[in-house]
Amino acid sequence: MTAVLAESDGVSRSFGANLAVDRVSLSMTSGEILGLVGANGAGKTTLIRLLLGLERPDAGNVRLFDQPPTRATRSRIGYMPQTLGLYDDLTVAENLSFSAGVFGVDPPRLDDDLARVADTTIKAIPLGLRRRVAFLAALAHRPELLVLDEPTSGVGPLGRADLWETIHESADDGSGVLVTTHHMDEAEQCDRLVFITAGRLVASGTAGEIVASHATVEATPADPPAALESLERAGMSVLPAGRHLRVPGASLANVRAVLGAVPPLSEQPSTLEEAFMILARAS
Amino acid sequence: MWAMVIKELRQMRRDRRTLAMMIVMPLVLLVIFGYAASFDVTKVEIAFPQGQPPGLALPDPFESVDTDQSDPVEILQFGEADVAIDSSGPKPVAYVDGSELFTARAALQAFTTAAAAGAPIQTEVLFNPELDTSAVLVPGLAGLVLLFVGSLVTSLGVVRERQAGTLEQLAVMPLSPRDVFVGKIAPYFLVAAFDMVVVLTTGWLLFDVPFNGSIWLLALGALLFLFVTLGTGVLISTVSENQGQAIQLALMTLLPQVLLSGLIFPLESMAAGVRWIGYLLPLTYFNQIARGVMLRGAPFEALILPLGLLAGLGLVVFGLAVLRFRAELAPARRSSVKVAA
Incomplete structure (x- = not known):
């Protein structure tokens, strides 16, 4: 049976004149991987901090495990911030021992890569390994809700794949995973997505649902650079794709009006990245 | 190069705290310390437990004070006066409190002058007979170490x-804010306590600084003092965005304590306009306690006032530090009652 792990109801937060989060309502359930997608500065981290109780909302209501964020609810969360939350001057083993000690569990077992650097200070190991240590620390007490803020930033392709495999395993075991990202290939791995632009929730649903509601015009002009310039001059966002130009969110008629009758045009389903561009422009 | 100069000036203009430290602070410090920096003793309190002998005129800078005590040594131990005259014998004896270096020197000077004018009086310096500067400074320096660490x-x-x-x-x-707070400052507390033992032991071994009182009483004073200094440290951290700002603020609390607490310049010698600042500083009271215990062997009753004032300062500073620290660690404490506007 799924349970609501975290929810926000019309939550807002400003920093001075900057409205970082604007009336966002969302909820996530156990076993679900919810992707919080947005550009840098869109408000993802602030929304996470609100959900965790690290920021006080100016308006709206936040609940964790059906209660306000408290010390009791925190023991059921595993959190990996963008800054990783590791002590640079402690070793890998000491960091994990501290984290496990706070949660009252045994330190996690290290894989071969991490075992080799167990007695090395965090500041002396590569960023990719640091992220894995932070991830291990967040997972060690088998949290019901795993909150990961840009977990794969600075991690190589293999490391990312490993990390996502572990994220899926956690969700399969019943944990909810809230993950922020601005990589669309990672967003596609989430069960459900919430798109945030300028602090506002602009779309939510599965990746399939989001792309299904947006279309992109693909043009194959004889002179792609000239066509690209014309379309951009007309105020359209254009993505070059080989010999084609993709114009997310534009109508066939508008593209035809700029490029004329000659180049072949077709309307196709948007990719996730294109859908995000359309939503960002609309907001 | 001009681009660099202009960039630096722009950054400096935006960093108001550093700008204030560079321009306003030196002026303020010059005025305050200018009035505080004085070794001149204008008043020496003198007590006559058996009454003032007839014919003994009090030259400057002596000022008679009342006392209920009959034992001149206890009068000095309790800090009721700087000099106590024992007139029970055939010739009056002036006992001088050697823990107050400059006052003691001024008193001895005045007695020498009086003797030359035909008023013979025997003098005896107690607690620090050689009027050794190290003996007076080391107890206060131990406080300075606690202040630095704390x-x-x-x-x-x-x-x-x-x-x-x-x-x-x-x-x-x-973790509750209390867990984090206590867990964070406990190691500093232990290090500071260790530092203090090292400083006092070194003072004893190298400079023959006496220890005439109760070690437990000094430990109580140090505990209360640490209470204030650790609270100050946490308070500084809650209003500092980075380590540079924390250092600036810590120095702004350290410097006045070095110069206005009576550690170097006697409080009584300072102009009244700046002396009151000294009475707000925790090192002032720790200095009184440490000198009282180590040099004069002062009992608990004699030090109730500085101990109480340190405890009061501790409650205020530590309380503020806990409140701010708690607000930082649990900002969403009241979020559950908020509703959409």
Whole structure:
């Protein structure tokens, strides 16, 4: 049976004149991987901090495990911030021992890569390994809700794949995973997505649902650079794709009006990245 | 090069705190310390437990004070006067409190002058007979070490957590603000206590600084003093965005304590306009306690006032530090009652 792990109801937060989060309502359930997608500065981290109780909302209501964020609810969360939350001057083993000690569990077992650097200070190991240590620390007490803020930033392709495999395993075991990202290939791995632009929730649903509601015009002009310039001059966002130009969110008629009758045009389903561009422009 | 100069000036203009430290602080410090920096003793309190002998005129800078005590040594131990005259014998004896270096020197000078004018009086310096500067300074320096560790090092430790992002991680862990607070300052407390033992032992071994009182009474004073300094350190950390700011603020609390607490310049010699600042500073009271215990062997009753004032300062500073620290670690404490506007 799924349970609501975290929810926000019309939550807002400003920093001075900057409205970082604007009336966002969302909820996530156990076993679900919810992707919080947005550009840098869109408000993802602030929304996470609100959900965790690290920021006080100016308006709206936040609940964790059906209660306000408290010390009791925190023991059921595993959190990996963008800054990783590791002590640079402690070793890998000491960091994990501290984290496990706070949660009252045994330190996690290290894989071969991490075992080799167990007695090395965090500041002396590569960023990719640091992220894995932070991830291990967040997972060690088998949290019901795993909150990961840009977990794969600075991690190589293999490391990312490993990390996502572990994220899926956690969700399969019943944990909810809230993950922020601005990589669309990672967003596609989430069960459900919430798109945030300028602090506002602009779309939510599965990746399939989001792309299904947006279309992109693909043009194959004889002179792609000239066509690209014309379309951009007309105020359209254009993505070059080989010999084609993709114009997310534009109508066939508008593209035809700029490029004329000659180049072949077709309307196709948007990719996730294109859908995000359309939503960002609309907001 | 001009681009560099202009860039620096722009950064300096935006960093108001540093700008204030560079321009306003030197002026303020010059005025305050100018009035505080004085070794001139204008008043020496003198007590006559058996009454003032007839015919003994009091030259400047002596000023008679009342006392209920009959034992001249106890009068000095309790800090009721700087000099106590024992007139029970055939020739009056002036007992001088050697723990107050400059006052004692002024008193001896005045007695020498009086003797030359035909008023023979025997003098005896108690607690620090050689009027040794080290004996007077080392107890206060131990306080300075506690202040350094308590305020500066503690504030840096907490700010470092914030800058590294680990304070945020702590806030999400199932730790109460009290757990974090106590866990954070306990090691500094132990290090400061160790430092103090080292300083006092070194003072004793190298400079023959006496220890005439109760070690437990000094420990109580040190505990209360640490209470204030650790609270100051945490308080500084809660208003500092980075380690540079924490150092600036810590220095702004350290410097006045060095110069206005009576550690170097006697409080009584300072102009009244700045002396009151000294009475707000915790090192003033620790200095009184440490000198009282170590040099004069003062009992608990004699030190109730500085102990009580330190406890009061501790409650205020530590309380503020806990409140601010709690607000930083649990900002969403009241979020559950908020509703959409």
